[in-house]
Amino acid sequence: MKKQIKVVGAVIRNDQNQILCALRSPEMSMPNSWEFPGGKIEKTEKPEEALVREIQEELGCEISVIELVHDVIHEYPNIIVNLITYEAKIISGTPVANEHAKIEWKEISELNELEWALADLPTVDKLIR
Incomplete structure (x- = not known):
């Protein structure tokens, strides 16, 4: 039986309604994929x-x-991921990529230009609709 994990992701918007996207680092599983942090x-x-x-x-x-x-x-070849995403707002601090390769603010219309982790795609599609 495949391992199952429950994870959370944040759809963080700034005052310009852009969404914070995080690029997984080469050391992470699914490296160089974008995700919601x-x-x-x-x-x-x-x-x-x-x-x-x-x-x-x-x-x-x-x-x-x-x-x-x-x-x-989402069922990956070696793991089943239950990803629960929430709308969130920054109340203090400025985001810094401590674990990710980089983070970027993107317009909703630009989200499809990124190579997303597969579990994040349904959320991306929902935001674009």
């Missing part, structure tokens, strides 16, 4: 709590979680 949910955490913690660790800023965007289950 976030990470694994620990056993004792609610998804929203995990997202606040992960964004603090990955980007060095504090967010407030606004609402659920999408709940996706």
